[in-house]
Amino acid sequence: MRHVKKAIKDAGLKKTYIHEIVLGRKSNRIFEIQQLVKDLFDGNELSKGFPVKLLESISYSSHTMSGDGCTSSDQVIAKLIEMGFDNSTVIKAVKAVGPSYHNAIEYILNGSHENFKGTQISTSNGKTLGKRAFSATSSGVQTRQSSILDHLRSGTRPKQSRSDVVSDVSISKSVALPSIAEEHKEPYSDINFSLETEPASLPVLFPEEVDIGSDWEMKVNSLLQKHFGYSSLKNFQKEALSAWFAHQDCLVLAATGSGKSLCFQIPALLTGKVVVVISPLISLMHDQCFKLSKHGVSACFLGSGQPDSSVEQKAMRGMYSIVYVCPETVLRLIEPLQRLAEIRGIALFAIDEVHCVSKWGHDFRPDYRRMSILRENFNANILKFLKFDVPVMALTATATTQVREDILRSLCMSKDTKIVLTSFFRSNLRFSVKHSKTSSPASYKKDFCQLIDMYIRKGNTSEKGKTSVLQELDDQSDCSASIGISGPDRISPNYNIEDGNIDEDDDEVNSTMENAPNASWEEEMSVEYLENDVDVCQNVDDWDVSCGGFNGYSPRQYWNTYGSSEINDPPDKPNKRLKILQEPLEQGLTIIYVPTRKETLRIAKYLCGFGVKAAAYNASSLEAYYQEAGRAGRDGKLADCILYANLSRVPTLLPNRRSEDQTKQAYKMLSDCFRYGMNTSCCRAKILVEYFGEDFGNGKCLSCDTCVDGPPDMQNLKEEAKIFLQVISAYNVQSNFMDGSYDDGIHSDKIRHKFMEKPNLKMFVSIIRDQSQKFLATDLIWWQGLARIMENKGYIREGDEKVHVQIKFPEVTKLGLEFLQSEREESFNVYPEADMLLSTKKSKCYSSFSEWGKGWADPEIRRQRLERSFNRQPRKQRKPRRKRKWSRTSNPESSTVRGRLSAKLSKKK
Numbered sequence: 078m079r080h081v082k083k084a085i086k087d088a089g090l091k092k093t094y095i096h097e098i099v100l101g102r103k104s105n106r107i108f109e110i111q112q113l114v115k116d117l118f119d120g121n122e123l124s125k126g127f128p129v130k131l132l133e134s135i136s137y138s139s140h141t142m143s144g145d146g147c148t149s150s151d152q153v154i155a156k157l158i159e160m161g162f163d164n165s166t167v168i169k170a171v172k173a174v175g176p177s178y179h180n181a182i183e184y185i186l187n188g189s190h191e192n193f194k195g196t197q198i199s200t201s202n203g204k205t206l207g208k209r210a211f212s213a214t215s216s217g218v219q220t221r222q223s224s225i226l227d228h229l230r231s232g233t234r235p236k237q238s239r240s241d242v243v244s245d246v247s248i249s250k251s252v253a254l255p256s257i258a259e260e261h262k263e264p265y266s267d268i269n270f271s272l273e274t275e276p277a278s279l280p281v282l283f284p285e286e287v288d289i290g291s292d293w294e295m296k297v298n299s300l301l302q303k304h305f306g307y308s309s310l311k312n313f314q315k316e317a318l319s320a321w322f323a324h325q326d327c328l329v330l331a332a333t334g335s336g337k338s339l340c341f342q343i344p345a346l347l348t349g350k351v352v353v354v355i356s357p358l359i360s361l362m363h364d365q366c367f368k369l370s371k372h373g374v375s376a377c378f379l380g381s382g383q384p385d386s387s388v389e390q391k392a393m394r395g396m397y398s399i400v401y402v403c404p405e406t407v408l409r410l411i412e413p414l415q416r417l418a419e420i421r422g423i424a425l426f427a428i429d430e431v432h433c434v435s436k437w438g439h440d441f442r443p444d445y446r447r448m449s450i451l452r453e454n455f456n457a458n459i460l461k462f463l464k465f466d467v468p469v470m471a472l473t474a475t476a477t478t479q480v481r482e483d484i485l486r487s488l489c490m491s492k493d494t495k496i497v498l499t500s501f502f503r504s505n506l507r508f509s510v511k512h513s514k515t516s517s518p519a520s521y522k523k524d525f526c527q528l529i530d531m532y533i534r535k536g537n538t539s540e541k542g543k544t545s546v547l548q549e550l551d552d553q554s555d556c557s558a559s560i561g562i563s564g565p566d567r568i569s570p571n572y573n574i575e576d577g578n579i580d581e582d583d584d585e586v587n588s589t590m591e592n593a594p595n596a597s598w599e600e601e602m603s604v605e606y607l608e609n610d611v612d613v614c615q616n617v618d619d620w621d622v623s624c625g626g627f628n629g630y631s632p633r634q635y636w637n638t639y640g641s642s643e644i645n646d647p648p649d650k651p652n653k654r655l656k657i658l659q660e661p662l663e664q665g666l667t668i669i670y671v672p673t674r675k676e677t678l679r680i681a682k683y684l685c686g687f688g689v690k691a692a693a694y695n696a697s698s699l700e701a702y703y704q705e706a707g708r709a710g711r712d713g714k715l716a717d718c719i720l721y722a723n724l725s726r727v728p729t730l731l732p733n734r735r736s737e738d739q740t741k742q743a744y745k746m747l748s749d750c751f752r753y754g755m756n757t758s759c760c761r762a763k764i765l766v767e768y769f770g771e772d773f774g775n776g777k778c779l780s781c782d783t784c785v786d787g788p789p790d791m792q793n794l795k796e797e798a799k800i801f802l803q804v805i806s807a808y809n810v811q812s813n814f815m816d817g818s819y820d821d822g823i824h825s826d827k828i829r830h831k832f833m834e835k836p837n838l839k840m841f842v843s844i845i846r847d848q849s850q851k852f853l854a855t856d857l858i859w860w861q862g863l864a865r866i867m868e869n870k871g872y873i874r875e876g877d878e879k880v881h882v883q884i885k886f887p888e889v890t891k892l893g894l895e896f897l898q899s900e901r902e903e904s905f906n907v908y909p910e911a912d913m914l915l916s917t918k919k920s921k922c923y924s925s926f927s928e929w930g931k932g933w934a935d936p937e938i939r940r941q942r943l944e945r946s947f948n949r950q951p952r953k954q955r956k957p958r959r960k961r962k963w964s965r966t967s968n969p970e971s972s973t974v975r976g977r978l979s980a981k982l983s984k985k986k
């Protein structure tokens with residue numbers, strides 16, 4: 078250990094500082110660490126037994142390690158063992174200092190543990206590197222990232238001299254150690270840890286055409302095995318790579334977690350040229366570089382998030398195999414990239430998350446659109462040294478047909494661009510929609526009681542939570558009437574169906590929060606606290622798991638393999654899918670997405686109050702959602718995806734500055750999402766898959782709520798539909814009438830007054846209620862549901878120019894008029910939508926409002942209803958409203974000057 082300490086000292090870095098970096102507190106100082114590594118190597122320290130894994134870890138642990146106080150002993154032990162310390166040393170250290178990386182490393186490095194020798198070091202693949210490996214590296218010569226290329230070429234070409242090949246291509250030093258050790262069976266006479274390779278000394282490393290040969294698939298598989306431990310490429314990866322081999326542009330549309338990154342990583346490994354990846358988020362780039370470093374592939378990211386200004390220069394000299402860069406930076410780097418294409422070669426431009434290109438996508442980034450610059454500047458016409466244009470590979474998991482077309486057009490991708498499309502169907506995801514008051518903490522109990530219960534059973538709670546949570550939930554149920562928390566099966570008493578709005582009350586919110594257990598916890602829950610906490614707890618490995626279960630089946634292929642439904646399956650074919658779905662859901666992490674930063678804090682606070690380990694992740698923007706979305710079920714296991722939606726409220730756009738076009742698009746997307754929530758009869762997976770333009774066939778996912786619960790009973794709403802159309806068409810006639818010169822002197826004023834404004838749905842509903850006793854008690858949201866159904870059938874349309882989420886100014890169409898005038902006896906059977914069901918929940922026994930209305934005529938039903946309404950709990954006492962002006966005048970005894978004066982006057986009288 079003395080040698081290590083000396084080396085650290087010689088390198089000019091204080092030991093505590095190293096620890097700071099190891100613990101992630103100085104996450105941006107990778108290069109200083111690399112300097113340390115270099116010095117340690119130069120100083121022959123490795124042969125003295127300093128664990129290579131520790132060095133390796135130093136450079137990336139800033140991303141991976143949890144901070145002290147946030148981890149269990151097990152986690153600390155596991156990580157330290159992974160770093161190369163031996164088992165007993167680690168256990169002893171953790172026993173002595175508790176579950177703290179910092180203290181445990183301190184303990185070990187201070188020599189408190191004598192036995193620490195570090196002679197056997199585990200590699201990331203679980204293999205061991207012996208002492209030989211370290212002594213070999215110590216001689217310090219040239220590093221060779223392109224040994225892979227050698228490997229590829231071995232069969233086809235005479236071996237090139239090492240200096241020819243990669244003498245100057247150094248990798249992200251420390252991180253590449255394991256792969257170097259594995260690749261070279263001979264002593265590492267060529268390893269160079271110098272970071273200062275001069276661009277001028279760079280030879281043209283690879284001729285334009287790398288002879289990869291026809292057996293490329295075999296070569297790729299061997300690389301896959303070597304670097305990533307996978308046995309073969311997935312079909313869509315093969316397709317994308319064969320397009321790249323053919324120098325074609327390619328658009329890859331594959332589900333999240335399916336393995337798109339490999340499509341652009343392999344070209345770098347195969348050719349030794351650079352792959353430039355355009356990515357929208359620093360955090361994504363960071364994660365990917367880190368993952369690649371674990372697999373022994375050199376990568377860096379450029380842009381505002383890169384703290385080391387020298388990285389850009391190094392990248393432009395060809396010192397990294399994969400360069401992640403944000404679109405804004407690409408625009409600035411065109412010339413250096415052209416030079417790079419000449420000196421080292423650019424194998425591919427990959428544009429990841431390419432839906433950002435499109436205004437019609439869900440996260441438009443204007444500079445992404447300007448990536449057409451790549452096509453324009455990296456083609457064989459402009460760069461004479463190129464034989465072929467540098468291919469562009471665009472990748473995304475979410476692109477509708479419209480977005481796809483926009484991508485191809487705006488990136489100027491070539492006409493023969495290959496489109497590689499996998500199914501959007503994720504058979505292990507169970508979709509469902511639940512009604513919730515969403516952002517009100519008063520609804521948390523209802524929404525999260527199962528979740529809390531699950532984690533309590535799992536034991537993933539603090540002691541306090543374990544003992545008290547059920548009681549707490551019960552206690553809260555008891556006071557639900559006074560604080561307005563509804564039980565799981567009831568509609569909240571303060572839920573105002575008539576307005577179609579929730580009666581939210583800040584006092585209720587506050588009182589609920591006060592009632593949440595563990596009130597002292599409040600002090601800790603500052604935004605800063607949570608963000609720091611999250612920085613520590615969330616590293617990519619916590620959330621990501623390899624996508625073992627992504628099968629890429631289209632729905633049809635899936636049905637053929639597993640069966641889709643009992644009805645469609647041949648009788649001799651066991652319905653494997655049903656069996657799979659009946660298996661219990663494995664407990665794992667839960668991610669709750671909410672639209673505001675404030676709410677992440679509220680929910681985290683609420684859950685932690687019950688002892689559930691929860692943290693808020695606030696990255697301020699949709700981007701964070703983006704990064705985390707689609708994480709569910711990446712391991713192939715069953716996962717629930719529950720949308721909590723306020724089904725009684727038409728959603729509005731989040732305030733944002735948008736162009737007119739973008740606003741329209743945002744409305745369209747909101748409307749699609751709204752309708753997804755309101756749907757009660759169609760398989761949810763089908764809606765989602767078809768949204769992306771894929772045919773789902775007639776199968777069902779069998780796992781979403783609509784498949785499992787079945788659709789609601791159909792209702793014959795002919796009477797309601799007809800009166801609705803009548804009222805609207807009457808207005809249409811009246812308004813035409815008003816446009817003319819008709820004036821009988823009696824009606825015109827009244828009509829004018831009534832129809833001065835364009836009548837909206839709400840007004841039509843009130844006219845219906847006025848006209849018919851039967852519909853007196855109907856809710857606006859019920860009619861909103863009916864309006865949607867009628868709109869889908871083409872009977873009405875929106876009369877306003879604007880794009881809408883929910884029809885607001887209905888107009889009757891020709892088809893609607895035909896329906897209205899039809900004398901046929903046909904019924905109008907429809908599945909009521911979620912909002913309609915919600916509004917009729919109280920009177921379930923009636924299949925429609927016409928029956929509900931009829932009920933009043935029956936003396937017994939009337940008696941029961943009245944009785945029920947008398948027995949109903951009184952609404953929660955609200956805070957008295959502030960007195961209004963008029964009330965002061967009406968109360969001469971009040972304490973106002975005017976009141977006292979009028980009291981005086983009246984006394985005088």
Ligand SMILES: Nc1ncnc2c1ncn2[C@@H]1O[C@H](COP(=O)(O)OP(=O)(O)OP(=O)(O)O)[C@@H](O)[C@H]1O
Pocket residue numbers: 305307308309310311314331332333334335336337338339473474622623624625707
């Ligand atoms: N051929 C393969 N065999 C087995 N696993 C693979 C294969 N290719 C990729 N994977 C694994 O699949 C997982 C997901 O990969 P990746 O992050 O590239 O997905 P993605 O499609 O880019 O997802 P996202 O849309 O979220 O960005 C990773 O753990 C990766 O290692």
Ligand SMILES: [Mg+2]
Pocket residue numbers: 337338429
């Ligand atoms: Mg990806």
